[in-house]
Amino acid sequence: MPEPRDDGPELLTNGAILFARYAYPPNELGYCGLPDHRALLDYGSEGVVDQGLVQLAKGFAGAWPYLELIAGATGIRSPLDRRVVEAYWLGGGLLDSIDITTFGASLGERFRKRAGKGWGYLTEAIPLGAVPNHSFHVFGVYPWVGLLHTGRADTALEHLDKCRIRWGQVVSTDGDQVTVLSRPLTYDGTDIALGERRTEVARRSIDGVGFLDPYRPGDWVSLHWGWVCDRLSRRQIHLLRKSTLTQFEITNRRVVHSGPREIMG
Numbered sequence: 001m002p003e004p005r006d007d008g009p010e011l012l013t014n015g016a017i018l019f020a021r022y023a024y025p026p027n028e029l030g031y032c033g034l035p036d037h038r039a040l041l042d043y044g045s046e047g048v049v050d051q052g053l054v055q056l057a058k059g060f061a062g063a064w065p066y067l068e069l070i071a072g073a074t075g076i077r078s079p080l081d082r083r084v085v086e087a088y089w090l091g092g093g094l095l096d097s098i099d100i101t102t103f104g105a106s107l108g109e110r111f112r113k114r115a116g117k118g119w120g121y122l123t124e125a126i127p128l129g130a131v132p133n134h135s136f137h138v139f140g141v142y143p144w145v146g147l148l149h150t151g152r153a154d155t156a157l158e159h160l161d162k163c164r165i166r167w168g169q170v171v172s173t174d175g176d177q178v179t180v181l182s183r184p185l186t187y188d189g190t191d192i193a194l195g196e197r198r199t200e201v202a203r204r205s206i207d208g209v210g211f212l213d214p215y216r217p218g219d220w221v222s223l224h225w226g227w228v229c230d231r232l233s234r235r236q237i238h239l240l241r242k243s244t245l246t247q248f249e250i251t252n253r254r255v256v257h258s259g260p261r262e263i264m265g
Contacts, residue, residue, distance in 0.1 A: 015082035016053050018230065019067075020044040021211045022089045022134075022165070023060060025225035034059035044211045054080065062141075063088065066132045069106045073098040088133050089165055090222070090236055091243025095131035103132055111141060128250045135247040138163050139192075145251060148187050160192075161185035162225050164244065167237050168200070170219040176205045178215055178228050191252040194244075204228045 013021075024040040027033040033040070034056055043053045057080060058064050066088050067079035074094055076084055087094040104126055111122060122140060130136050138160060139145055147156040161184055168182030179201050183194040202223055204210045212231055215221065220232040222240065232240070 012082060013230070014047070014049055015078070015085040016049045016057065016080040017044060017047050018082060018089070019057050019063075019080060019085045020053060021229045022085075022222075022224055023057070023063065025227040025229070026163070027060075029225060031225075032060055032062055041206065041209060045205075045209050062137060063134070065106065065110060066134075066137065069103070069132050070095065070098065073102050086236070086239075090240045091131070091133050091135065091246075092239045095133060098132065100126050103130075106132070125250050128253065129246055130250050131243075133243055134165055135243050139247050139251040145192075148192070149189075153187060157185055157187050165229075165240060166223040167232060167240055168202075168221055168223050170215045170217055170221060171199060172217060173204070173215055176203055176207070176210070178202050178204045178221070180221060180223070180228070182223060192248055202226055202228050 020040045021044040023033060024037060024044055027040055028037040036056065039052065040056055043049075043056070057067075064079065067084055070084045070087055071077070071079040071081060074084075074097055078084070083092075083094055086092060107122055107126075125136070125140050130140060142160070142163065144156040144159045144163075147153065150156075164185065166182055168180035171179040171181055173179070179199055181197045182200055183197050186193050186195040203226055204212070204215065211229065215228070215231070220237055222229045222232055222236075230236075
């Protein structure tokens with residue numbers, strides 16, 4: 001992977017705004033959260049933080065409990081603290097300090113009854129290095145991994161690739177769209193992995209309303225459900241790549257198992 005250029009000090013986005021930017025794409029599709037995706041788009045675009053945004057965040061039944069767990073287990077007051085939000089979406093060392101017993105208890109409260117036979121996979125994943133981030137939810141809890149060995153493998157792979165947080169490099173921009181180079185998810189019948197880089201077109205705004213200033217060719221960005229969510233620093237790319245590949249290793253040990261059949265949150 002080409003090294004991202006160093007453009008100086010990293011720009012830090014407020015945690016609640018960062019959450020809105022990553023949560024908006026699946027919310028727009030109706031997969032999770034309260035039915036008010038336009039409000040999330042406006043919050044992410046305007047950078048305004050108020051109780052309305054907090055309530056929208058709490059409406060994400062999948063993501064919010066992870067944020068509460070991360071904050072509570074690390075002594076951080078707010079689940080929407082930037083450190084917590086970044087750790088959930090991208091990964092990071094903050095998650096390594098969370099006690100596995102605490103993580104396991106949280107999973108039990110939320111998923112044990114729904115998981116059925118898949119509960120064994122969830123509990124075994126924690127000692128293998130799983131942490132409470134979005135990548136774990138996609139590849140450990142989200143049901144599509146369990147469908148990779150069935151006749152629905154292509155559909156499952158497509159959903160997993162769109163749902164995971166990915167990194168890509170900007171090639172060009174055209175109005176509301178950005179062309180990026182990214183590495184797609186692959187499955188060879190045994191393991192999931194990253195394929196060779198290819199171009200894809202993602203959305204950056206709707207009628208000019210989006211999350212960041214125009215991107216330049218060479219910028220590194222994060223992608224979620226066909227949207228560009230944020231511009232990534234070298235540090236953030238490292239976090240995301242490491243957390244992604246770590247989860248791949250865990251998932252590949254038990255790829256024939258399905259997590260609980262719960263829609264991503």
